[in-house]
Amino acid sequence: MSKSLQAIRGMNDILPEETPLWRYFEGTVAGLLDGYGYRQIRMPIVEFTELFKRSIGEVTDIVEKEMYTFEDRNGDSLTLRPEGTASCVRAVLEHGITGGGQVQKLWYAGPMFRHERPQKGRYRQFHQIGVEVFNLAGPDIDAELIVLTWRLWGLLGIRDAVTLELNSLGTAEARARYREALVEYLSARVEALDEDSRRRLTSNPLRILDSKVPETQALLVDAPKLADYLDEESRLHFDGLRARLDAAGIPYVINPKLVRGLDYYGKTVFEWVTDKLGAQGTVCAGGRYDGLVEQMGGKPTPGVGFAMGIERLVLLLETLEKVPAELARQVDVYFCAFGESAELAALTLAERLRDELPGLRLLINAGAGSFKSQLKKADKSGALYALVLGEDEVGQRVVGIKPLRENGEQQSIGWDALGEHLAACLQA
Template identity: 75%
Template sequence: MKTLQAVRGMNDVLPADSALWQYFERTVADLLTGYGYQQVRMPIVEPTELFKRSIGEVTDIVEKEMYTFADRNGDSLTLRPEGTAGCVRAMLEHGLLGGGISQKVWYAGPMFRHERPQKGRYRQFNQIGVETFNISGPDIDAELILLSWRLWKQLGLQDAVTLELNSLGSSDDRARYRDELVAYLRERFDQLDEDSQRRLESNPLRVLDSKNPTTQALLADAPRLADFLNQDARLHFEGLLALLDAAGVPYVINPRLVRGLDYYGLTVFEWVTDKLGAQGTVCAGGRYDGLVEQLGGKPATAVGFAMGIERLLLLIQTLDRVPAELARQVDVYFVTLGDAAAVASFRLAEQLRDALPGVRLVVHCGGGSFKSQFKKADKSGALFALILGEDEAAAEQIGIKPLRSDAQQENIAWHELPARLQQLF
């Protein structure tokens, strides 16, 4: 019988890797809690119409990348390709934006896009998203950037990432700019790459995002979006830059940064790295003040971002920033020999877990000689082995043997064990 394998582009996270995932997720969760953000959990399946109305029907995501299917009732459903639309839907459905109440939320989980799998880009990928609602000033834009900057410092990545910023202005600003950009590019249509020619008809601002060198050269003399911004948009962007300057966050203004989703306006930003080859964006977001109304709610300002977990973990590993303690999954390994010792080990182990909840303690199961058990203890990475044989059990004594140093084994009474281990850790 043929062995089944995971779907292409959808990967398993194996036990050896899960400690890094947990470390990253715990670090992000603690950081966001410290800034006053609360977690929201949304389903991974949403009505297809949600993404057509939010992302835009002529985007690559909706046209080519979504996993869409009809359920047994004939309804069109889609595995979520991103989290913002579902978060807005949840806020509206449960009445959390009424009366102009501000909300600061975050979420984590898998997203799905049918893209060509490559290192750092998968068909099932995990994101952590942060969204805020009903806060209109540039101060909340700055807070999102500041908390992400603090995360990079906590992870040791601050020297490997660069913040790129731009303002897309209002929808009217973009409409006026779009007309000028299309007119400019139509005169040079034959020089555009194939993707840009297609985008010129459907989503011309995405041409600015082209990675084709010839197209980028053409854009050097193209109209600049910054020249079309209204006064309010200019003041918002200048206010954001002033706050970042005051906080000492370095940035680069990238006039060609547009993001790939239709709902963005005003501030857009990306954290990028040159350490991962082509997959350089590790965190991105911006303002989407019109999306709540677009999805049926009353007008509400909103800004957020999402970070790709796999890509950030790859960056942590590439830069050798994995904390050393993650390599060790066990602190203490309990070795026993004989029925009485095995019974006593479970009782002692539970007492130790009560007294020292932070210590990772494994009790050997499955029998075997002392020699075979010590091999497993050593392989586990444990710092100490607790040794309990028949004689020790009868005398209510236990041995503590260091596994990572040349220190001698010591033997103590059972009742002394919690205090002694507390000293050792």
């Protein structure tokens, strides 16, 4: 017997029962970003591998262990995008839309790919909404990004479940001085480090600060602190950000070990975390990457952004029972028709109703069936009302309206008054 076909491990179907919540979340975010003046950009999901090596860093876990990379028929090395910032920077450079200091406030949405160990809230194909801003260097735009995410949590009803963690990584020069001090401290204690941290000691030592190994964390208690190596420019920038968050009334926690997993970050970094999802606690994260555009061949261009994980935030909404009740119902009205003349009339009336009531979710019966079977399908659809049309109703130019979710008698309404009457029923 041949093996049954199934999805690749860690790459999941999003079924019709799940998509209403996804659409609600995505629509809420899109509406919010529209209100803040951000414009959508759409990039390909496949890029030249060199893009991610140059931007993310060749010694990061993503590039070393997690990317889906392959050669195409031309012999070019291509990679399914593991994150969106690099692609967005490539796009704005290629099309010259940040030239001359033009401010760009952009957002995107779509799938990303990393070969990780699948677990709840962590998948090999996952979906993100990302926001990127170019040519604004001050802490005011850093604050705006955090303020708009705070507003989003309010719209979704999850503010009490998330915490903002902040840190400053300083300039590249400040990080280099700190890196030297950290390596010196840890090298003298290398035998006490876990295997992964030993490897990072020579390649990406700041990532050791983010280690989840308790023994390594204990070792870091007396390690040099990044805050002691910050340059004056970065201190002033961080103070400016904190002042704006304080003015906006947004609570936060300073996390000196927050470094993020990508090489291009500098100065501000932040994460929104939750303790409601187990190990996968980060739902939104980002920071400033002022050197990335220049690193990728452009002119010096300040940049800052964030990305949020759709799977995790959808899971958080479900866990906190913050899914709007109306999402459970995908049909307002189910149209039952009995006989050929009734089916023809129902088709015409259904289209007239869609013209009169934009947004009406009307499902017209297909496949004929008895009175009993069609009403059963109407009930199963979750509709609030069934419209009933038979040969007699066609002759009288009326339609029966039958409540399905509450007690009530079926009423007969003339065709010309049907739209107005139905609108009143649905608003009641």
